[in-house]
Amino acid sequence: MHQHPIRKECPPGACTCRREQLFEGPGGDMRILLLTREEEKRLVARIEELTTLADLRRIADRMREQLGMVLRIAPGGAEVRTVRGLSITLDEQPGLCRKTRQAIPAAVRRCLERHPEIVYAILNERDLLRDL
Template sequence: MRILRLTRHEEQRLLERLENIQSLADLEKLQQRMHEQLGIRLSIRPSHNEVRTMRGIAIDFAEQPGLCRKTRQSIPAAIRRGLEKQPEIAFRLLDAHDLLRDA
């Protein structure tokens, strides 16, 4: 039921915040707040294949009824745009998953 509180205006504000993330800690904080306030659980991790672009980072939702298809598409797109603006966040994400251990 919490997801039903997400209005179009609030969704736009959320997408704007996701696009303008400044650090990995910022991204994790937004993930936590989305879970607390809306019940949205996101998993952001490198995919099993090689990561060459931001498309190689897997952004998955936990099963949740009430989350519309457009929102399921727009949130990952906003996160990818934010990672493209700040590529060091993507490097920190890869490093947190121990992919850049030897680099």
């Protein structure tokens, strides 16, 4: 049986991932540990290269299925004039590194900056552009 590599533990005090909670009792979702630093770099690169909302949704679904990560992209509380007006977050979960919680949304933001048509499609899903 092939054992998949798991993410190395962050130095003590350097992260707020609560990784130890995964090992404290039965039922801890260990899938997130399969996202090694190398795999995270590959995922960030793939996200940055996306060109459609369908591709973005597909990769978000795969992240949820394979790693238990939930990516949320929604218009922020204020008027959305640029990509900065969108709220792009990963749900908190034990084992999800602080750096990963920053890197994935930043990669999505870079993708959206290069492909504003994806932003328009996100806004259109919520009927924010229906009168334009």
